[in-house]
Amino acid sequence: MTQILKEGGKTIIKTGERIDTMNANQFEEDIQPALKDGGVDLEMDCTDLVYMASSGLRIIQKTMRTVMQLKGQFKIVNVSPEIYKVLAMTGFTKFMKVEQKKA
Amino acid sequence: MKKEIKIKNQVEELERVNQFVEEIGEELGLDMELQMNLNLVMEEMVSNIIFYAYPEGKPEDIELTAEYNGKELIFVLSDHGKEFDPTAKEDANPDINPIDREIGGMGIYIVKNIMNKVTYQRLEGKNLLTMKKEL
Numbered sequence: 001m002t003q004i005l006k007e008g009g010k011t012i013i014k015t016g017e018r019i020d021t022m023n024a025n026q027f028e029e030d031i032q033p034a035l036k037d038g039g040v041d042l043e044m045d046c047t048d049l050v051y052m053a054s055s056g057l058r059i060i061q062k063t064m065r066t067v068m069q070l071k072g073q074f075k076i077v078n079v080s081p082e083i084y085k086v087l088a089m090t091g092f093t094k095f096m097k098v099e100q101k102k103a
Numbered sequence: 104m105k106k107e108i109k110i111k112n113q114v115e116e117l118e119r120v121n122q123f124v125e126e127i128g129e130e131l132g133l134d135m136e137l138q139m140n141l142n143l144v145m146e147e148m149v150s151n152i153i154f155y156a157y158p159e160g161k162p163e164d165i166e167l168t169a170e171y172n173g174k175e176l177i178f179v180l181s182d183h184g185k186e187f188d189p190t191a192k193e194d195a196n197p198d199i200n201p202i203d204r205e206i207g208g209m210g211i212y213i214v215k216n217i218m219n220k221v222t223y224q225r226l227e228g229k230n231l232l233t234m235k236k237e238l
Contacts, residue, residue, distance in 0.1 A: 020117070061202075061206055090197055091197025
């Protein structure tokens with residue numbers, strides 16, 4: 001279950017356990033309300049995320065574009081080491097802020 | 104060890120593929136990271152076939168076999184849909200900002216990175232994708 005939370009000026013997308021081929025469309029719909037405001041300060045919190053397929057990466061890629069158009073900020077936090085490696089492999093960690101989960 | 108699974112070209116079947124890979128992981132005592140990576144590889148390649156190999160609405164078969172020979176874990180994925188070589192697709196370039204890249208194209212790139220060898224053959228009207236991982 002994806003949750004959208006507001007904290008101060010920040011919008012937090014708290015992901016569920018999985019973003020995969022089966023639920024990626026739902027996830028994309030769920031986060032749309034967070035992508036409406038100009039200058040949005042967006043944080044994707046992956047504390048509960050244990051698995052992400054390329055369908056999830058595609059949504060991150062699209063979200064990066066949208067946030068750029070909104071002149072906002074977007075970062076990913078609390079990523080597991082395994083998912084961090086996938087984000088690094090596909091070039092995301094180089095171009096956006098991705099923070100690993102603290103051990 | 105040799106195992107196989109036959110599924111239909113429906114998205115819900117990915118759950119069975121997931122279970123299949125998990126059983127293999129348990130049997131071979133694979134660590135969590137490799138387990139996740141193999142799940143990822145199979146999901147990427149099987150979902151490609153589910154979405155693109157067959158005309159929509161027609162139930163068709165997809166087969167996946169896994170074999171461990173003491174050195175390599177070898178997966179062979181086959182379908183009799185339209186000819187498609189996923190290895191021929193141009194790789195996503197991780198040195199370019201994802202904002203400036205074409206959307207998608209990361210599935211096969213991940214697969215090639217995780218597995219040691221990925222080869223495609225068109226044989227007797229079938230697409231055969233062989234993916235090897237050294238253990």
